[in-house]
Amino acid sequence: MDSFDYHVNVLMPSNFFRDDEKWIREMLLQLDPSTRGKITVRYAEAYQATWDQEPVSYRKDNTARRHANIRLREFVRKYAAFSQGYVTTPN
Structure with a gap:
């Protein structure tokens, strides 16, 4: 059984695969609240950069x-x- 509180409002990255939302939320809840904002931005940047670089649709x-x-x-x-x-x- 999960020990994470999914009712906590966690800022999600602007770019991510929707099926990963629960897992991303679990990861972010392990971090200090002041760190989460920076990490969500970095996650979205990494996702978008890799998505743009992949030549095969x-x-x-x-x-x-x-x-x-x-x-x-x-x-x-x-x-x-x-x-x-x-x-x-x-x-």
């Missing part, structure tokens, strides 16, 4: 969401504990 969504989701997952893994004060430096 039917691969655009999958390539963009994979790239942006990997970046978000790695950021959360490295910096969530740091931003909450559990570790002294991000790994």
